[in-house]
Amino acid sequence: MYGIVNKAIEDLVTEQFGTAVWKQVLDKSGVDVDFFISNEPYDDAITYSLAGTVAEVLNTSVSNVLVLFGEYWILKTGKEKYGGLLEAGGKNLREFLINLPSFHKRIMIMYPKLTPPEFELSHVEENSVWVHYFSKREGLKDFVQGLLQGLGKLYKTEIEIELLQDRDKGADHEIFKVRW
Ligand code: HEM
Structure with missing residues (x-):
């Protein structure tokens, strides 16, 4: 993934937990x-390794780190x-959310080597939508959960998110029902 993603993990850890913790993450992860x-663009393995090591150092789960990072990505980065x-x-x-499927097309102008996620919308109602998330990458559904929470905060809208379908349970993509 592009360096901006790894840089944002660094900023999150430094701002919220201090530079000493970030140094510990770098040392422990072996990311040189x-x-x-x-x-x-950097190898995806670097991003996964950083997220995993942040979880280890903070003594929490990778899921928690990804949710935290998703919110940070929207509200800060x-x-x-x-x-x-x-x-x-x-x-x-x-x-x-209705515009989300085309969002990363604009980002590709800045970052032409992007491997973007894909989003589709269905069941579009006045107070809820289903967000379908497709990715070539594994294990990032909790990041999407955090991104959606961050968008709720950005728009000062209280939301509920329900995971209707999950790749971990054999589906080919995740579906998040977002209600507000
Ligand atoms: C200013 C806003 C945004 C920027 C600049 C941005 C940029 C990026 C970049 C650079 C990557 C790394 C992909 C790569 O390097 O190949 C990425 C990945 C990703 N983005 Fe965005 N993004 C933004 C907003 C969003 C939003 C609003 C969502 C969804 C709610 C989103 C969902 C994702 C996901 C899930 C990934 C992980 C890649 C994957 O699933 O394969 N992004 N984005």
């Missing part, structure tokens, strides 16, 4: 990188570094 260049892009995504949560 002095600093991440945002617009350079997205808002501070890509505010315009997020705003262009919609004037409220419902509109943002």
Whole structure:
């Protein structure tokens, strides 16, 4: 994944737990990188290793780290570094989610080597939608959970998220029902 993702993990850990904890994560993970260049692609293994080691060092689960990171990605990385892009995504949560399937197309202009997630929407109602998540990568559904929670906070909308279908249970993609 692009360095911006690893850099955001570094920023999250540094801001919320301190530079000493980040140093410990780097040492323990064996990731031998002095600093991440945002617009350079890195091996996915680096991102997975960082997330796993953060969980170990903080004595929590990888799921928790991914949820935390998803929220951080929207509320800090997205808002501070890509505010315009997020705003262009919609004037409220419902509109943002309806536009989500095309969101990473705009990102590919900045990051042409992106391997983006794919989203589809169904069951679009006034107060709920089903968000279908497809990915070539494994194990990131909790990241999506955190991203959706972050979007709820961004739009100051209280939401409930229900996982209707799960790749871990044999399905070919995840379905999140988002209700507000
Ligand atoms: C300013 C906002 C955003 C930016 C700049 C951004 C950019 C990126 C980048 C650079 C990656 C790494 C992929 C790669 O390098 O190949 C990524 C992955 C991902 N993004 Fe976004 N993104 C944004 C918002 C969102 C939103 C709103 C969602 C969904 C709610 C989302 C869902 C994901 C997921 C799930 C992945 C993991 C990749 C996968 O599942 O295969 N992103 N994004």
